[in-house]
Amino acid sequence: MNRIAPTALYQEVAERLRQRIFAHELTPGMWIDEQALAEHYGISRTPLREALKVLASEGLVELKPRRGCYVTEISRQDLDDIFPLMAMLEGRCAFEAVKRARAADLTVLRGIHERLESAARDGRIDAFFEANQEFHKKIQELSGNRWLLSVIQDLRKVLKLSRLHSLSLEGRLQQSLDEHRAIVAAMLAGDAVKAEKLMHDHLLSGREALAKMDGQGSKAA
Amino acid sequence: MNRIAPTALYQEVAERLRQRIFAHELTPGMWIDEQALAEHYGISRTPLREALKVLASEGLVELKPRRGCYVTEISRQDLDDIFPLMAMLEGRCAFEAVKRARAADLTVLRGIHERLESAARDGRIDAFFEANQEFHKKIQELSGNRWLLSVIQDLRKVLKLSRLHSLSLEGRLQQSLDEHRAIVAAMLAGDAVKAEKLMHDHLLSGREALAKMDGQGSKAA
DNA sequence: CTGCATAATACTGTATCCATAATTATGGAC
DNA sequence: GTCCATAATTATGGATACAGTATTATGCAG
Secondary structure (H helix, E strand, O other), rough: OOOOOOHHHHHHHHHHHHHHHOOOOOOOOOOEHHHHHHHHHHOOOOHHHHHHHHHHHHOOOOOOOOOEEEOOOOOOOHHHHHHHHHHHHHHHHHHHHHHHHOOHHHHHHHHHHHHHHHHHHHOHHHHHHHHHHHHHHHHHHHOOOHHHHHHHHHHHHHHHHHHHHHHHHOOOHHHHHHHHHHHHHHHHHOOOOHHHHHHHHHHHHHHHHHHHOOOOOOOOH | OOOOOOOHHHHHHHHHHHHHHHHOOOOOOEEHHHHHHHHHHOOOOHHHHHHHHHHHHHHHHHEEEEOEEEOOOHHHHHHHHHHHHHHOOOOHHHHHHHHHHHHHHHHHHHHHHHHHHHHHHHOHHHHHHHHHHHHHHHHHHOOOHHHHHHHHHHHHHHHOOOOOHHHHHHOOOOHHHHHHHHHHHHHOOOHHHHHHHHHHHHHHHHHHHHHHHOOOOOOOO
């Protein structure tokens, strides 16, 4: 385990657990066996427990006193609450991004969008996913508001708890692409208000797609 | 130390540290001496360290690997970033609150506002502070969006790091009261859009008062 | 056979201990 | 007298040990 960065062990563990939670390897509601995990990673329970405290703060797990740690279950109500919130926040990002973006920034953004286009053309889902993430992230960064970014990313982590969330994009790849095109166009045109609204609706559109899948989905989450 | 709730030690410690940070007993930039604190509370370093992990996730302290724990310093830029964000979020709360509030809710809200009025009349700053907090909290709860509430409260914790923040209200007690009156009026009238805007501006107004004080303030925070 | 009481087990929460890295103190050279 | 190198000290990060509480298992009564 070659340590490049002097990052603490509990942080590495937290990151690994996050990935396992996002990958639904640790499913919502599942109990987390501290000593089994510690043994598995070859570490003691101390840094593992510290990592769990962090994940609990992020809302990914729930710590029940004297009862252990459980992966958070997210309800349909939670999704209904979070998506409009995200729509508002990411909309604001788009608005601010337009206001602050310089030519070079827009070029970079267009480049990311191009990768999205090509991934869609070739039907490369994974690449599409990644470019999509990067696109949104870039706009958040362009907003220049560190706290806005932080809030959004915290909420996104919670959304990732939902299995449906990751599946929803597949079903509406083309629609998502169209929406992205419109957003890019508005941003290039320097129309902040329009970019905000388009981004806002883009998020809500994702929420709707998810609601449709919910019919045949197993549970609320 | 009579334990009513079966809350873990690290949580109690975290709460105590929070209060000490908000009271500026632990000032921004200050190094936190783990073993001195542990000794002071009569506990071991283990739960204390877990508490610090939680506070770090909340942004109240910064954990520098191998260098210890420091109380977060908040910059003027941070305030500039957070206030508009809070304005947007609390504005949305007010909007949703109007949409969802029932008669009984509005009565409670009016009761809280009355306490604000009387506290202002008698010049009881502390009571004013408390009623003010409660007023905002109540509206957030009325929004019915658990995540919106959570995000706002997280950000408010960070704002509390700033000494100016708590002082700013004193200087504009009357103005703040007027703004509250207008908000209550809009809510009672069922005008969600107006309530949203008034709440939004109320927050920004707080930010401006703070900016004015910044001139004679010691540092950015 | 079912339901409850009690005992055994297992896990959480806290304390203690140790290793390693960072900081400070000390001494020598220029 | 100042600056750098090295040693001593101190603090952090992690592992291990222990106490107390839930949970499960077992046995007995009905």
